[in-house]
Amino acid sequence: MLTPAERELMLVQWNATQCDYQQDLCVHQLFEQQVERTPDAIALVFEGQVLSYSHLNGRVNQLAHYLRDLGVGPETLVGLSMQRSLAMVVGLLAVLKAGGAYVPLDPTYPRERLAFLMADSQVTLVLTHQLRTAHCFRDENMRVINVDADWQAIAIRSQQRPQSEVTPAHLTYVIYTSGSTGRPKGIMVTHHNVINFFTAMNQRFPDDTQGIWLAVTSISFDISVLELCWTLTRGFQVVVQSDEWSLLHRPQGKATSKELEFSLFYFANDTTQLSEQKYRLLLEGAKFADAHNFTAVWTPERHFHPFGGLYPNPSVTSAALAAITQKVQIRAGSVVLPLHDPVHVAAETFRQAGAMGMKLLTHLLGQNLDELAEKIALYRQSWRQHGHAGAGHVTLMVHTFVGTENTAVREKVRQPFLAYLRSSVGLFETLAQSFLQYPQTDQKARANLKQPSTSPDRGASNPTQPKMSNDFARGYHSNLENLSQDDINVILSRAFERYYETSGLLGTVSTCLPMVERFKEVGVDEVACLIDFGVDTDEVLASLHALAKLKDESNVHKTLEPLAAHIKRLGVTHMQCTPSQASMLLFAPECQSTLDSVQRLLLGGEALPLALLRQLGELVSGEIHNMYGPTETTIWSTTQLVKKGTDTIAIGRPIANTQVYILDKHLQLQPIGVTGELFIAGQGVARGYLHQPALTAQRFLPDPWSTEAGALLYRTGDEARYLADGSIEYLGRTDQQIKLRGYRIELAEIEAVLRQHEKVADCVVLVREDVPEQKRLVAYPVVRQGYTLTTSELRSYLRDRLPAYMLPAACMPLSTLPLTPNGKLDRRALPVPKEVEHEESTVQAWSRTPIETDHTGQNTARSGDAIASSVRGPDHSLVCTARREHKTFGRRDTDITSSTNEAHQSHTYLFCSAAALVVAPFGTWKHHLSEYREVPSTRPT
Numbered sequence: 001m002l003t004p005a006e007r008e009l010m011l012v013q014w015n016a017t018q019c020d021y022q023q024d025l026c027v028h029q030l031f032e033q034q035v036e037r038t039p040d041a042i043a044l045v046f047e048g049q050v051l052s053y054s055h056l057n058g059r060v061n062q063l064a065h066y067l068r069d070l071g072v073g074p075e076t077l078v079g080l081s082m083q084r085s086l087a088m089v090v091g092l093l094a095v096l097k098a099g100g101a102y103v104p105l106d107p108t109y110p111r112e113r114l115a116f117l118m119a120d121s122q123v124t125l126v127l128t129h130q131l132r133t134a135h136c137f138r139d140e141n142m143r144v145i146n147v148d149a150d151w152q153a154i155a156i157r158s159q160q161r162p163q164s165e166v167t168p169a170h171l172t173y174v175i176y177t178s179g180s181t182g183r184p185k186g187i188m189v190t191h192h193n194v195i196n197f198f199t200a201m202n203q204r205f206p207d208d209t210q211g212i213w214l215a216v217t218s219i220s221f222d223i224s225v226l227e228l229c230w231t232l233t234r235g236f237q238v239v240v241q242s243d244e245w246s247l248l249h250r251p252q253g254k255a256t257s258k259e260l261e262f263s264l265f266y267f268a269n270d271t272t273q274l275s276e277q278k279y280r281l282l283l284e285g286a287k288f289a290d291a292h293n294f295t296a297v298w299t300p301e302r303h304f305h306p307f308g309g310l311y312p313n314p315s316v317t318s319a320a321l322a323a324i325t326q327k328v329q330i331r332a333g334s335v336v337l338p339l340h341d342p343v344h345v346a347a348e349t350f351r352q353a354g355a356m357g358m359k360l361l362t363h364l365l366g367q368n369l370d371e372l373a374e375k376i377a378l379y380r381q382s383w384r385q386h387g388h389a390g391a392g393h394v395t396l397m398v399h400t401f402v403g404t405e406n407t408a409v410r411e412k413v414r415q416p417f418l419a420y421l422r423s424s425v426g427l428f429e430t431l432a433q434s435f436l437q438y439p440q441t442d443q444k445a446r447a448n449l450k451q452p453s454t455s456p457d458r459g460a461s462n463p464t465q466p467k468m469s470n471d472f473a474r475g476y477h478s479n480l481e482n483l484s485q486d487d488i489n490v491i492l493s494r495a496f497e498r499y500y501e502t503s504g505l506l507g508t509v510s511t512c513l514p515m516v517e518r519f520k521e522v523g524v525d526e527v528a529c530l531i532d533f534g535v536d537t538d539e540v541l542a543s544l545h546a547l548a549k550l551k552d553e554s555n556v557h558k559t560l561e562p563l564a565a566h567i568k569r570l571g572v573t574h575m576q577c578t579p580s581q582a583s584m585l586l587f588a589p590e591c592q593s594t595l596d597s598v599q600r601l602l603l604g605g606e607a608l609p610l611a612l613l614r615q616l617g618e619l620v621s622g623e624i625h626n627m628y629g630p631t632e633t634t635i636w637s638t639t640q641l642v643k644k645g646t647d648t649i650a651i652g653r654p655i656a657n658t659q660v661y662i663l664d665k666h667l668q669l670q671p672i673g674v675t676g677e678l679f680i681a682g683q684g685v686a687r688g689y690l691h692q693p694a695l696t697a698q699r700f701l702p703d704p705w706s707t708e709a710g711a712l713l714y715r716t717g718d719e720a721r722y723l724a725d726g727s728i729e730y731l732g733r734t735d736q737q738i739k740l741r742g743y744r745i746e747l748a749e750i751e752a753v754l755r756q757h758e759k760v761a762d763c764v765v766l767v768r769e770d771v772p773e774q775k776r777l778v779a780y781p782v783v784r785q786g787y788t789l790t791t792s793e794l795r796s797y798l799r800d801r802l803p804a805y806m807l808p809a810a811c812m813p814l815s816t817l818p819l820t821p822n823g824k825l826d827r828r829a830l831p832v833p834k835e836v837e838h839e840e841s842t843v844q845a846w847s848r849t850p851i852e853t854d855h856t857g858q859n860t861a862r863s864g865d866a867i868a869s870s871v872r873g874p875d876h877s878l879v880c881t882a883r884r885e886h887k888t889f890g891r892r893d894t895d896i897t898s899s900t901n902e903a904h905q906s907h908t909y910l911f912c913s914a915a916a917l918v919v920a921p922f923g924t925w926k927h928h929l930s931e932y933r934e935v936p937s938t939r940p941t
Contacts, residue, residue: 019656021199030233058159063094065157079126081105099164101171178746186690196683200655211573263296265528296329354382364503373522400529402546416534576602580741606739617644634684650727658682779808
C-alpha cells in the first residue's frame, strides 16, 4: 500500500510538468515565424544543394498551392514516397501548409506492404520524385504527383502563404508501426500533439538556436519530425543525410554499386527517313560509341516486318562497322520469333538460358522492372546450379534519348515513339494487353480530388484526351479490327506515358540516373540503348554526348564518405540516432576526433547499453541525452541527460505537459522500485489508431487522474520502475514487441505472415543474442508434413510481405516446437541456428537446417549486422558484404563482386520477350572479321 506522501510524490510532484504553449498554432506556422526571423539563413543542405529559409518557404508555398488546387485540405491524407532529398522536405511541409496530413510510404517497402498502407489509409494522392517509384502506385483510384517532373507546372503557383482551414486539432501525420495482429497500424498525430512536443524540446534545450543538425532518420519514423520540423522552427541548418551513405566506414575509392555497360542498339524500324540518313545514323553512331568507350554496337537485321528496315544480314553490316571502328564490340541484335507470339514462357526462358550458360537479351515492352528482377534472379540461380563460371550476362534493350530539358525531350520523342509502336502489330497487341492489366483511369480519384487548373498530371484522366470505348473497356480478344481509332489512341497515349516514366532512358542526365540505378538493382549488366526509333538523325547524333555523360556518371566510382568524416567536414553540432547507429559510428577510425565537435547527441528508439554509453562518454565532449517515447505519445515522452561515468541508465522524467504512471495489472500505482507497466498521459497522447476503434479503446484508456474532459492514458506495454530520485528505469516489454536497431517490431506480425504460407503449420519468431550485444531475428517454422520449403521460396515470400528491417536473419525449421511440462512454448529449448553450405538447401520438417546462407557458405544477412567475408574459389575471390541498409534475408546478388577479369569471348545469347519465348543465334564478334566466331544455333521455324 502507498502512503499519502508517496501518492503525492508520484501523482503530483514527479508529474508537475505543466507549461504554457501556443495552442492556436500549427507546425507550419511555427516554421513561417522562423522564416520571418532568419530569411537568408541556410535552412537545408543536401549533397551540395543549399536552400535558405526564404527560398525553402517559397518552394513549399508553390507546392502547397498546387495541392490545394487538387483538393487537399484538413484531414486529407497524402502519401509521401520520396527518397531523402530537398524535395522530400519540401513535399512534407507543403502537405502541412495545404492543410493535409502526410502518410510516409517508403519506396523500399515491398509492394504488398505499400498496397496495404495505401488501402488502409485510403490515400488517393501520392507525392513522389523518382521515376522508379511510379509503378508502385499504379491504381485507378490513385493520383501520383512527380514533384521533379511536374515542377514546371508547380513553379507557376504563388510563393505567398496559401490559405487553409487547418487547426491544431487536425492531423499532422499518420505513421504506421508494426502490429501484433499481423497488420500494421496507423497512428494519428495532430498539430496539437506536435506543437506541445516542440514546446517540450524548447524547454529541454533552450539555448539551441544556432547549429548544424545532421538528419539521419527515415520519415517513416516519427523521430524524424524532430530532425526535419522542430529544427526548422528553431533556425538550425539541417543537413539531410543521403540514403546512399552508410554509418559504416568504407574504404576510400570503393564503388557504391557495380559497373553497368552501355551499348548502342539499332532496330531500324523507321520508314520516314531516307536510306542514307539511316546508314549515317548507324555509321556515325558506331564511330561515336567506339570513341567514347561504349561496350558494343548491336546491328539491325532484316525481318519479315518493318524492324530491320533496309539493312542486309548482320555479317555484311558488321563488316562495314568493323572497317570504321577500333575497339567497340559488334553484335547482331536479332529477334527471330515475333514479339507478338502468345507463348507466355518468359520466366522458364530465363531459367533455360541460365542452365545453358547463355547470355541474355530482353526488353521492357510488356513487363516491368519488378517482374524482370524476379526473372533475372531465376537466371542467376539456374546459372549457378549448372556450374557455369561467372554469373552470366543480362542485356536490357531500352528506348533512349537524353537531352538537356525533360519537357522538350518528352515532346520530341512522343510522336516517333507512337509511330514506332504503330509499326508493329505484335507490339501493339502486347501493349493493349498490358494496358488492360494496368489501367490508368482515375475517375474515382477525381470525384474526391479536384483537377488542377493547369497542366494535368501525367497518367490522369484528361477531358481533352480521347476516351476508350465501352466495348473495348469490357475486354480485349486480340482482334484489332474491333478497335476504334479512339481506342488505339488511348492505348498508345497511355503506353507512351507509362513507358516514358518507368521503362526507358528518356529525359535528362539527372532524370535518367535513377532509372540506371534501378537497372543495376534488378541485376542488369548492360543497357542496350535503342536510338533509332524515328527521332531526327541530327538530333539523335547530337544527343549522344549527353548519353555518354549519363554513361560516365552512372559508373563513377563514388567515394562514400564515412559518416564520422562527414560529421567532421560539415561541422555537425547536433544529431539524433539509435544506440545501434551510434555503435556502428564507433567503428570509424576518425570517430575520436569527430564526435568532439558534437554539442548534443540524442540517443533513443531502443535500450542504451551501458558499455556503449561509456565509450561515447569518452569521445563526445558535449551532452548525451537518453530519449524514450512511443509513437502513440508523439516522438519522445521522457528524456535524461546522462552523466558520464554513471552505473545506471534511466529514461528520465516526463517532458512538458506529460504525465507518466507505473501501474500494476489492476491499474494501481506501484511503489518506488517495484516493476510495473508504463502508462503515459498528457498533451502528447495521439488521437488513436486509424480505422481501428476497438484497438484504440484497448490501448487508449480514460485518464483517471486528469481533470480535463476526454483526457486519455496510453498503455505502452513497457515494463519500468521508479528510481528513488524520480527518474524511470526501462526494463523491457510485457508482450512480444521488441526494438531492434531502433525499429519497433511486433514479433507476432512476422509470425502471422509466416503462418499464412501454405507449407508452414506453425512458427515462432524471437530475438536471439548468442553473441553479446549482437541481436538478430530468428524464425522457427514448423513445415507441414509431406512438404518441403526451399530457401529462395521462403525468402521471396517474406520479402514480398515485410519491410527489410523485419526479415529474419536466420531460420531454423523444426518438426515440432518444444514445450514445457505444462504445455507452453519452451523458448529456452529452441536451438541456436547453424549455417548450411548452399543457399538452395532444402528445408524439410525433419532437418533442423537453417536457410539463410548464400552460395559461398557464408552468412550474409543478419538483419542489419555488418558482415564482410572473403572466400576464394579456384579461379577468383568473392567479396560478400551485407550492408546495414539492406537487412536482407539471404543473398543479394548485387553485393557480390568478383575480382576476376573475364576475357572477352564469343557467347550465345537468348533473347527474351515478356510475352514470348524468343530465341536467336548470336555471335559476339571480336573486332575484326578474322576473329569472327558464331556459336551455331537452330532457328525455330
